[in-house]
Amino acid sequence: MTMIQIRDVNKRYDDGFHALKNINLEFRQGEMTVLIGPSGCGKSTTMRLVNRLVSPTSGTVEIGGRDIRSIDPVELRRSIGYVIQSVGLFPHMTIGRNVAVVPRLKRWDADKTARRVDELLDMVGLKPDLYRDRYPSELSGGQQQRVGVVRALAADPDIILMDEPFSALDPLSREQLQEDVARLQQELHKTIVFVTHDMDEALKIADRIVLMKDGEVVQSDTPDRMLRRPANDFVRTFIGQKRLEAGGAADVAEREAGPDLGGFVMADGPTVNDVMVTQPAVTYPGRGLAEAITTMERRKVDSLYVVDRQRKLLGSVSIYNVMDSYGDEDKTVADVMMPVRYSVQSGTPLTQAVELLASHRLHNVAVIDEDSRFIGLITRGSVVRHLAEKLPHGDNGEEPGSSTGLGPQGGNREEHS
Amino acid sequence: MTFADFADYFWRNRGLMGEYFLQHVQMVAAGVGLALLAGVPLGILCMRGRWTARLVLAVTGILQVVPSLAMLVLLMLWMGLGNATVMAGLFLYSLNPIVRNTYVGLQQVSGSLIDAARGVGMSRWQQLWRVRVPLALPYMMTGLRVAAVIAIGVATIAPLVGGDGLGREVYAGINGQNSLRIYSGALPAALLAIVADIGLGALQRRLDPAAARSRRPRAGGGASGKDGADAAVPPVPKAQG
Numbered sequence: 073m074t075m076i077q078i079r080d081v082n083k084r085y086d087d088g089f090h091a092l093k094n095i096n097l098e099f100r101q102g103e104m105t106v107l108i109g110p111s112g113c114g115k116s117t118t119m120r121l122v123n124r125l126v127s128p129t130s131g132t133v134e135i136g137g138r139d140i141r142s143i144d145p146v147e148l149r150r151s152i153g154y155v156i157q158s159v160g161l162f163p164h165m166t167i168g169r170n171v172a173v174v175p176r177l178k179r180w181d182a183d184k185t186a187r188r189v190d191e192l193l194d195m196v197g198l199k200p201d202l203y204r205d206r207y208p209s210e211l212s213g214g215q216q217q218r219v220g221v222v223r224a225l226a227a228d229p230d231i232i233l234m235d236e237p238f239s240a241l242d243p244l245s246r247e248q249l250q251e252d253v254a255r256l257q258q259e260l261h262k263t264i265v266f267v268t269h270d271m272d273e274a275l276k277i278a279d280r281i282v283l284m285k286d287g288e289v290v291q292s293d294t295p296d297r298m299l300r301r302p303a304n305d306f307v308r309t310f311i312g313q314k315r316l317e318a319g320g321a322a323d324v325a326e327r328e329a330g331p332d333l334g335g336f337v338m339a340d341g342p343t344v345n346d347v348m349v350t351q352p353a354v355t356y357p358g359r360g361l362a363e364a365i366t367t368m369e370r371r372k373v374d375s376l377y378v379v380d381r382q383r384k385l386l387g388s389v390s391i392y393n394v395m396d397s398y399g400d401e402d403k404t405v406a407d408v409m410m411p412v413r414y415s416v417q418s419g420t421p422l423t424q425a426v427e428l429l430a431s432h433r434l435h436n437v438a439v440i441d442e443d444s445r446f447i448g449l450i451t452r453g454s455v456v457r458h459l460a461e462k463l464p465h466g467d468n469g470e471e472p473g474s475s476t477g478l479g480p481q482g483g484n485r486e487e488h489s
Numbered sequence: 490m491t492f493a494d495f496a497d498y499f500w501r502n503r504g505l506m507g508e509y510f511l512q513h514v515q516m517v518a519a520g521v522g523l524a525l526l527a528g529v530p531l532g533i534l535c536m537r538g539r540w541t542a543r544l545v546l547a548v549t550g551i552l553q554v555v556p557s558l559a560m561l562v563l564l565m566l567w568m569g570l571g572n573a574t575v576m577a578g579l580f581l582y583s584l585n586p587i588v589r590n591t592y593v594g595l596q597q598v599s600g601s602l603i604d605a606a607r608g609v610g611m612s613r614w615q616q617l618w619r620v621r622v623p624l625a626l627p628y629m630m631t632g633l634r635v636a637a638v639i640a641i642g643v644a645t646i647a648p649l650v651g652g653d654g655l656g657r658e659v660y661a662g663i664n665g666q667n668s669l670r671i672y673s674g675a676l677p678a679a680l681l682a683i684v685a686d687i688g689l690g691a692l693q694r695r696l697d698p699a700a701a702r703s704r705r706p707r708a709g710g711g712a713s714g715k716d717g718a719d720a721a722v723p724p725v726p727k728a729q730g
């Protein structure tokens with residue numbers, strides 16, 4: 073169902089600059105649409121049409137079939153979450169006040185507002201007791217950005233506009249927040265419009281990608297179709313040749329993993345939790361096959377576990393499953409995945425997992441928690457690294473502080489079968 | 490004349506001096522206070538548009554370039570002798586710094602914050618009171634401070650139009666060619682101006698949102714290592730709280 077419809081919109085700014093040229097777009101209910109394109113192409117302008125921060129010179133914008141010119145702009149904006157590109161926290165208000173700004177405008181009662189603020193701060197990893205009463209100037213850029221994101225979510229709007237919300241975050245918190253936002257959208261059916269410069273981010277979270285250039289829409293498609301059928305050379309360059317060479321992905325498992333995949337291993341306690349790779353590469357059942365290959369390529373693995381939005385383990389796909397059906401564009405990961413035959417519960421002694429690996433000649437085994445959520449992966453590599461740390465290394469002895477397990481090999485290689 | 494003579498004179502007449510001092514403070518407070526009451530709304534009015542701003546600022550600007558004596562004399566012709574005339578003069582004099590600084594303060598709020606304020610759904614009125622005005626406070630304080638210091642000075646010529654205050658003592662000294670009395674009036678007035686400047690300056694810094702800091706002591710011990718590092722902001726001195 074179409075939630076937001078932009079029809080024949082042109083925008084000329086006061087200085088005569090023609091920022092949007094005949095834009096026609098629809099943002100569907102419950103979908104995440106990502107606007108992407110070079111700087112100055114009109115992404116922010118397009119987004120700001122939706123909450124009437126920009127009024128079109130010609131054309132119309134409708135929300136739920138209603139022309140937004142007939143809606144009071146103040147009411148409209150209170151019902152739409154907006155993460156501003158420049159973060160825009162109010163410097164004279166505490167973090168708590170900043171997050172509570174829309175609930176207060178909507179006159180929620182104080183208790184409800186306070187609970188909501190704490191819940192949201194928790195969600196983005198800012199301890200409420202520590203941060204609620206601080207001022208924005210006392211937070212790092214990344215922390216401020218997270219506050220900017222939750223401010224938009226505070227009053228639980230159905231539509232959320234996010235203008236480069238994660239640009240100042242480190243890769244790990246970024247990944248975390250991307251997943252939070254994806255989950256939010258999936259579970260609560262939010263309609264999200266998201267602006268980014270980062271194609272990886274777009275491919276990861278988008279249901280639909282809108283690629284813009286010089287105030288025009290160049291291509292608007294699902295990530296999978298965009299990868300398979302780039303409309304022209306501009307799209308091709310923007311996506312990046314690497315991602316398009318899906319056929320070359322089969323050998324990626326042989327390459328060295330980058331150091332940013334964030335697996336880590338604790339030194340003490342011989343359970344699977346201590347040894348497992350904690351951020352294994354996953355994909356979702358609805359994803360297209362080209363996307364699956366892109367994910368494999370990005371994570372440098374040759375197979376992926378398939379999870380639902382609650383991270384319940386559904387199956388796994390290998391590069392061979394994907395390649396076999398790659399020609400069929402309508403197939404998704406769900407169509408080609410295989411059931412997972414072996415997994416271990418969180419807390420299982422490592423020795424059992426190793427036995428399982430050995431007796432069934434597995435490359436890896438999934439670790440799930442009591443709700444059968446996928447929480448980690450035991451790979452042969454992770455076991456070897458663990459043992460290497462435990463055992464004395466010749467005469468060098470063990471380096472103090474090397475217990476994080478991030479060895480020179482990157483420590484994160486995922487050898488899925 | 491030695492300092493001992495001055496101190497002796499001042500001490501013997503401390504009652505009268507206290508009275509003059511109080512009158513001085515009252516006149517200044519009334520004039521500047523009224524200017525604050527009128528000037529802040531005028532500053533806000535300037536936000537309506539460029540032409541409104543030009544008009545208002547031109548009028549208050551002209552008021553301030555009229556020499557103080559001329560202003561008081563003109564007001565006297567209209568309002569007669571007395572403290573009311575002095576207060577009216579101080580009021581008109583103080584308008585310009587207050588209106589101008591209020592306007593500058595409201596204007597300097599960054600576009601992205603106003604964008605955020607609009608984006609979260611604040612009405613124009615809410616944008617003004619919840620965002621612009623709080624962020625303009627230090628500017629308004631600057632205006633108030635400038636106005637107060639000027640007014641304290643101008644108020645010393647009050648006796649020429651029948652007003653009270655420390656000027657009485659100064660003019661008595663001039664007429665009687667008694668430098669002790671001139672000092673007894675002028676020194677407290679100068680001191681008052683310095684104190685007002687420093688005091689209002691301190692207040693202004695406290696209102697500055699750029700310096701906004703949570704006043705609560707940091708939970709040092711309980712914080713985990715990472716949060717501890719995040720909180721590596723120097724502790725706020727107790728005296729400020």
Ligand SMILES: Nc1ncnc2c1ncn2[C@@H]1O[C@H](COP(=O)(O)OP(=O)(O)OP(=O)(O)O)[C@@H](O)[C@H]1O
Pocket residue numbers: 085086087089091110111112113114115116117118157
């Ligand atoms: N208020 C304005 N007045 C005049 N021109 C503007 C205004 N706002 C934006 N523009 C111009 O319109 C074009 C599109 O701006 P917009 O902010 O939508 O770009 P963007 O795609 O979001 O870029 P970025 O990725 O850098 O944020 C730019 O060339 C910009 O200079």
Ligand SMILES: [Mg+2]
Pocket residue numbers: 115116117157235
């Ligand atoms: Mg932008």
